[in-house]
Amino acid sequence: MMRTTRLILLCIAAIAFHNSVKAQSSYTWNGTTSSDWGTSTNWTPNGTPGALDTVTIVSGTNDPVYDGVATVIAVIMTSDTLDLGGDTLEVTGDFATFNGGVITNGWIKSTATNTTFAGTQFNCQVRATTANLLLNGSTFNDTTLVEQNGSSQTISLGGNTFNEYTEIIHNGSGRMYLDQSSSYSDTANADIVFTKKGSERFYIAHAGSGIYLAGKTTVNYENGASGVLYFSTTATTTFDGDIEINNPGGGEIRIGDNPSSDITLKDGHTLSIGSGGFSSNILQLENFVQEGNTPQNIQLDGSSLFTIPNSDVEFNGPVTITAGRIALEKATFNNTAFLETVGTGTSSCSGGNVFELGVTVSKTNTGNWEWGNVYPDTFKTSLNLINRAGNDIRVGRTVAGTLINCNLNVKNTGVGNICLGYDTNGEVELGSGYTITSDTFSSGSLQFKNFTQNGTTDISFDLENSADLIINSNSTFNGNMTVSAPDVFLNGGTFNGKASITKTAGDNNLGQGGNVFNDTTIIISDGTGYLATANLNPDTFNAPVTFDHRNDRLYVAYKSTGNLFSDKVYVRCTGSADYAFFAREGTATFKDTVYVGNNTLDKGIYFGYNGIDSVLFSDNGIIAIDTMGFANGRLFLHHVGQNNNTKFMLFFEGATQFIMDTTIIEGPFFVTSPSVNIDRVTFNDTAYIQKTGAGTDFLEGNIFNNKTFLSCTHTTDDLKLAGAVNGNDYNDDVWFHQTDSAVGQVVWPANKSASTFAGDITVIDSYYEFRFGRSSSHNGKVILDGNKEQKIRVENGSIAKLDFRNLQVSKSDSNVVFETSAEIYDSLIFDNGLLITTDSTQIALLDTTEYYNASDSSHVQGTLEKYGAVDFIFPMGEDEEQKPIKYVNRDAINTDTRIRLEKTNTDDQWDYTIQQ
Numbered sequence: 001m002m003r004t005t006r007l008i009l010l011c012i013a014a015i016a017f018h019n020s021v022k023a024q025s026s027y028t029w030n031g032t033t034s035s036d037w038g039t040s041t042n043w044t045p046n047g048t049p050g051a052l053d054t055v056t057i058v059s060g061t062n063d064p065v066y067d068g069v070a071t072v073i074a075v076i077m078t079s080d081t082l083d084l085g086g087d088t089l090e091v092t093g094d095f096a097t098f099n100g101g102v103i104t105n106g107w108i109k110s111t112a113t114n115t116t117f118a119g120t121q122f123n124c125q126v127r128a129t130t131a132n133l134l135l136n137g138s139t140f141n142d143t144t145l146v147e148q149n150g151s152s153q154t155i156s157l158g159g160n161t162f163n164e165y166t167e168i169i170h171n172g173s174g175r176m177y178l179d180q181s182s183s184y185s186d187t188a189n190a191d192i193v194f195t196k197k198g199s200e201r202f203y204i205a206h207a208g209s210g211i212y213l214a215g216k217t218t219v220n221y222e223n224g225a226s227g228v229l230y231f232s233t234t235a236t237t238t239f240d241g242d243i244e245i246n247n248p249g250g251g252e253i254r255i256g257d258n259p260s261s262d263i264t265l266k267d268g269h270t271l272s273i274g275s276g277g278f279s280s281n282i283l284q285l286e287n288f289v290q291e292g293n294t295p296q297n298i299q300l301d302g303s304s305l306f307t308i309p310n311s312d313v314e315f316n317g318p319v320t321i322t323a324g325r326i327a328l329e330k331a332t333f334n335n336t337a338f339l340e341t342v343g344t345g346t347s348s349c350s351g352g353n354v355f356e357l358g359v360t361v362s363k364t365n366t367g368n369w370e371w372g373n374v375y376p377d378t379f380k381t382s383l384n385l386i387n388r389a390g391n392d393i394r395v396g397r398t399v400a401g402t403l404i405n406c407n408l409n410v411k412n413t414g415v416g417n418i419c420l421g422y423d424t425n426g427e428v429e430l431g432s433g434y435t436i437t438s439d440t441f442s443s444g445s446l447q448f449k450n451f452t453q454n455g456t457t458d459i460s461f462d463l464e465n466s467a468d469l470i471i472n473s474n475s476t477f478n479g480n481m482t483v484s485a486p487d488v489f490l491n492g493g494t495f496n497g498k499a500s501i502t503k504t505a506g507d508n509n510l511g512q513g514g515n516v517f518n519d520t521t522i523i524i525s526d527g528t529g530y531l532a533t534a535n536l537n538p539d540t541f542n543a544p545v546t547f548d549h550r551n552d553r554l555y556v557a558y559k560s561t562g563n564l565f566s567d568k569v570y571v572r573c574t575g576s577a578d579y580a581f582f583a584r585e586g587t588a589t590f591k592d593t594v595y596v597g598n599n600t601l602d603k604g605i606y607f608g609y610n611g612i613d614s615v616l617f618s619d620n621g622i623i624a625i626d627t628m629g630f631a632n633g634r635l636f637l638h639h640v641g642q643n644n645n646t647k648f649m650l651f652f653e654g655a656t657q658f659i660m661d662t663t664i665i666e667g668p669f670f671v672t673s674p675s676v677n678i679d680r681v682t683f684n685d686t687a688y689i690q691k692t693g694a695g696t697d698f699l700e701g702n703i704f705n706n707k708t709f710l711s712c713t714h715t716t717d718d719l720k721l722a723g724a725v726n727g728n729d730y731n732d733d734v735w736f737h738q739t740d741s742a743v744g745q746v747v748w749p750a751n752k753s754a755s756t757f758a759g760d761i762t763v764i765d766s767y768y769e770f771r772f773g774r775s776s777s778h779n780g781k782v783i784l785d786g787n788k789e790q791k792i793r794v795e796n797g798s799i800a801k802l803d804f805r806n807l808q809v810s811k812s813d814s815n816v817v818f819e820t821s822a823e824i825y826d827s828l829i830f831d832n833g834l835l836i837t838t839d840s841t842q843i844a845l846l847d848t849t850e851y852y853n854a855s856d857s858s859h860v861q862g863t864l865e866k867y868g869a870v871d872f873i874f875p876m877g878e879d880e881e882q883k884p885i886k887y888v889n890r891d892a893i894n895t896d897t898r899i900r901l902e903k904t905n906t907d908d909q910w911d912y913t914i915q916q
Contacts, residue, residue, distance in 0.1 A: 025053045029080070031060025037067045051092070057082055057101060066106065074112065077101050077120060084108070084124055091115075096128070098138060113150070117160070135160050135168075135178060135186075148172050149198070158208045159184030162192055165215075168204075171197040175227075179208035179235060191215040191241070196225045196251065203230045211237040220276065221247040231255040236262040242269045245283065246276030250303075256286030256311060267292025273299050280304050283323070286311035293317040293335055300324065302343035302365070310350065324365060328353050330375065341365045346391075351375035351399060358382035358406075363416070366390040372426060376401030383407070387444060389414040396421045396428035396450070405431035412444040412467060421449035421475070428452070435459050435479070441467050446485070448475040448493065455479065456497060466506060473514060484524075490515050490533055503527045513537035513560050517545060525577075526550040534586060538562035546570040547580065554580040556588075563588035565621075571605055572628055573598040584609040590621040596635055597626030604634030604657070612662075617642040622667070624649060630656055635673075642666045645685060655693065661701075674714075678702055680726065690737075700753070701726025704734065707759075711737035712747050720751040727781070733759035736770055747771070750780045750805075758786030763794045763802065763820070773805030773826075781806035784816050784833070793819035809833045809858055818842075818862075824849050830858035830875065837862030842900065851875050856882045866899040874901045 027049045033041040040046045042064070049055045054074040057064060065083040073093025077100065082089075084106025096110040098120035110128040117126075118136035125143045131150025137159035144162060147169035148154060158179030166188060170176045176198070179186050185208035192215060196202045204219075205211045211232065217239060221229055229251060231237075243265065247253060256263050265271060265288065280303040288308075290296065293316050300306055300323035313331040324343020329350035337355055340362040341347050347367060352375030359379060363369050368391045371377050376399055383406055387393050393416070396402035402421075408430065410418050421428045430436065432455025438446070441461070445468030453459070453476060460482040463469055469485035473492030480497040486506035492514035499517060502524035503509060513534030520543050525531040532555035533539055539557065544567045547556060554577070557563035563586060573580055577600045582588060584606065594617075596605050607623070608614035615637070617623070621644060623637070631654035638661055645667035652658055652673035661679035668686040674693020680701040687704055690711040691697050699710070699721045708730060710721065721728055727750060734757065738747050749755065750773040763770055773780030782804055784790055790811075792802070802822040809816055811833030818837045823844045828835075828851040835858075837843055843860065845851070847868025854860075854875030859882045866872050866887070874885040885901055 025049075026056065027053055028056040028058065029060045029064050031062035031064060033062075035062040035065045035083070037064055038069060054093075068106075075110075077103070096130070098122075115146070117146075131172065133176070137184060140164065140166060145169070148174075148176050150174055153177075153200075155180045157181040157184050158186050158206075158211075160186045162186070162188040162190060164190045165192070166190065167193040167195060169195040169197060170200075170202040170229075173199045175200045175203070177203040177206050179205045179211060182207045182209045182234075184208060185210040185212065185235075187211070188213045188215055188217070191218070193218040193220065194229075194231075195220040195222060196227075196229045196249075197222050199226045201227045201230065203233055205232040205235045205237050206230065207233065208235045208237070211235050212240065213238065214240040216242045216244065218244045218246070218274065219253060221245075221249045221251040221253060223249040225249045225251055228252045228254060230257055232257075232261050232263050234258045234260045238264045238266065239269060240266040243271040244274040245272070245278060246274040247278040247281070247283070247304075248276045250280035252282040252284075254282070254284040254286070256288055257284065259287070259311065261287045261311075263288040265290045268294050270294055270296055272297055277301050278304050278323075280324070282307055284309060285313050287313065289314045290316050296320065298322070304343065305345075305347075325367065326369070333357070333359060338362070341367075341369055343367075346370065348373055349377070351377050351402070354378045354380075355383070356380050358384070360384040360386065361393060362386040362388065363391075363393050364388040364414075366416075368392045368394060368416075370394045370397045370422075372396040372399045372402045372428075374399060376403065378403045379406055379408075381406050382409070384409045384411070385418050386411040387414050387416045387418050388412075390416045392417040392419050392422075394419040394422045394426075396426045398423045398426045400425060400427035400450075402426075402428045403431060404428060405434065407434050408436045409439055410436065410441055410446055410461070411439045412441045412446070412463075415443055417445040417447055417468075419447040419449065421451045421472070422447075424450075426450055427474075429454055431455070433457055437461050438463060440464070443467055445470050445487075448472060451475040453477045453479060458497075459483070468506070469501075471515070480519075486527055487529070488531060490539075492537065495519065495521065500524070503531045505529075508532075510535050510558075513539050513558075513563075515539045517541045517543060519543045521545040522548060524548040524550070525552070525554045528552050530555060530578075532558045534558050534560040534563050536560055538564065538586070540564045540566075541569070542566045544568040544570070546572065549573045549577045549580045550575045551577055553578040555584055556581065557583040557586045559585040561587045565590045565594070566592065568592045569594040570626060571596045572626060573600050573603065573605060573633065574628075575600065577603060579603050579606060581606045581609055583607065583611065583614040585611055585614075587611060587614050587616070589616045589618055591619040592621055594621070594623045595626040596623060596630060597628035598630050598633045598635070598656075599628065600633045601655075602633060604632075604636065606634075606636040606638065608638035608640050608662075609636075612639055613641055614639040615641070617644065617646075619644055620646050622646045622648050625651055629653060632656060634659055636660070637663050639663065683708065696720060698751070699728060700751070701728065703729045703731070705731045707732050708734040709737065710734065710747070710749075711739075713737075713739045720748040721755065725753060727753040727755035729756045730761075731756075731758045731786075733762070735762045735764055737764050738770065739765055748773075748780070750782045752780050754779070754781040754783055754806075754808075756783045756785045757790065758784075759788075760791040760793070762791075764796045770801070771803045771805070772807070773803075779806075781808060783808045783810055785810045785812070787811070787813045789814040790816045791819050792816065792822065809835050815861075826850070827852065828875070830854045832858050834858065834877070834879075835860045837864070839863075854882055854884065856880050859884075864901050866901070868899075872899070876901060 027043040057077040063081040068087025071090040081102040088107035090109040095114040096112040097116045100119040102121045104123040114132045115130035116134040117138035121139040128146040133148040135156040139161040144166040149171040151173040153175040155177040278300040295318040297320045305325040306323035307327040308331045318336045320338045325347040330352040332354045337359040345367040347369040351372040427450040430453045438461035441463040442465035447470040449472035456479040458480045463485035468487040470489040471493035475493040478496045482500040484502035488503040490511040494516040500522040505527040507529040511533045514537030530553035634657040636659040640663040647668040650671040657675035658673035663681045670688040672690040678699045682703040688709045772782045808829040810831035815834040830853045842863040844865035859877035
């Protein structure tokens, strides 16, 4: 049994050895006998090739006809015609080299390690799955499918012609080049498919000078593949059929990748994404030109990037491109274009793009879409910018010269922004004759920076819900502009046409200023949150401006210095408007009339607030009441100056309060208001101030350098002049007016501090009483200090009682003449000047009144009365001689006694009478 087994093994080994020796055979076709593949005499050496043999076909007497009996390990064919007889010749070994000849009628199948197609005409179907594949100038007239799956780099020179359906697959880890030589070019006259499954670069139509693809070209990048797929890197390529790209594997595909590439898509054909989609990574077009006007629809998925880098790409038909991101450079769209980003991340367009017909830029991804980073873009016919997501669309981001030579429509339903001009050097121009409109701009912001409108076409758009309008520096609008937005930020625009700008809702808006308005302007504040202008830089208004204030606070010329209003200003506060502030912490100059109107309750208008010399009325600048009236709220002037002599005429009604402090008024000043409070104001011309309403008002710390008229016409409440800290200084004649006899209405010309009077004091049309100073504890005092004769009098039938709590005569020259009776309560101080009474008037001192410093140069001349029962010395005199008269209460009269002292004869005798 053991012997038999060994014998069998030896036989098997012998047979294997015989076959091994046979595998090393090479057969060359001679065809001397016939065309029969299976005839041994047709081969050199005699025999028939088997599965392990190498076959060489050069030429022969007869062309070979394959009998389909066996596969071979290798083939070399350089000439002749091989008829496959309807069968399949399969090459399984080291190489299959087809360098010439013709193969017909059947199938060529190669799984050899190395497969070369160079100069052979295949009138048969071809299948090759090979480690190393070379396509170097063959013609394929039947279906062809070839695949490279090796690890070595292969370089095919090109020059092939594919006349039937062809598929070329890269499935290896080595690079694969097709059409490497610029001297050869492939031609596909039928559909051709390029599929990438491998892990290295795949170069298709790499460098050929005249590649022509007449059928449909399909490019597949399958799952599991990696490395870039290049199509027509430096080649001249013509697509005379459709291009379809499938990229479910997420790889990078570049069609054109060099400035020397030249790609043409012929008329009637399309570039599109197939059913496999384009899931991620990059699709690049470079030096690509579409001929004709066939519509193009390129739909990439959300994580992809469609890019045209630094090249001349031209679309002549309508184009729709959708991708996660889109980046364009030097592309020309000669027909309509719809561009939409749907993924994440920034789309960065270097610029240099030209859109001849309408273009829509639609962003639904969360990254920025930046245009004009290196070169300016040009938009013609129409431009629609649509932002449906977060982050920005930025047109003209960093470069000057971007031209929107068409109508612009903006739409925003996301939380991002649309920016026209962006960085310091980014500039955008709107062509002459074109306008800007909006369509459902409900969130985010519309921003202008370094934006110029050429021409004078009207611009009108409305932003809604929570959208912002932001006009940044160096933005110029030459046409009339009517815009509204929930939030408005004015940060440096120039408006050469009429401007109407409305805040409709939103949050607090802090504009940085630096704006110039050269035509009639209306700014409407009608939303929640304040509207502030000129926070950092001053605004300039060279034409009339209206501030129509209807809601939350309004801050004009907020914190910057140098704001200028050269024409009329209208300030109208209505509805539920909060305060309107002008130059709250900044400065402003008004050269013409400011008309103010207010019908809000307990709010109003402030000019100046915290600053020093914050508001100046120059040239013809004054404040006047608007035609709508000023029936409620407050008008407050704080740190205001006037360097002209134009007359102020202010007439307030209803429940208005007029408040003014730390101000200089050069011209005549007339104000009538239910409430008047004036503090530390200098009036260098005539002043007329009238209180007509309820409540106690104060005037203190003021300087009146010209004639002054102060009036209180309300029935019950007081007008108090001179407060606890600052008195008033009257350097010319002053009239006090009180019209009602009701108890409680009092005019207090020197309420709680000392006031000086250099001119006449006249009380007219008055009834109840005038209190010059309050009790000694309040320090109210009247100081008569003029350098001319001063008269104290009442006129026009006044029956008012004049009370002086503290009176001081401090005249540098001349005297004081009382042409009316008066009572002095607490003190009478003599510094210089006579206090003169007439025959019909007298001065009465109360029981508690004290006098000081009477002298030859300062005493009472005329009649003096004294209340009370205490001994008293009367400070009397005649001209320059004091003659004090002492009264001693010998009769024990009571404190209600009035003692009258007067001169009784021409002998300088004085006497007194006692009235119980």
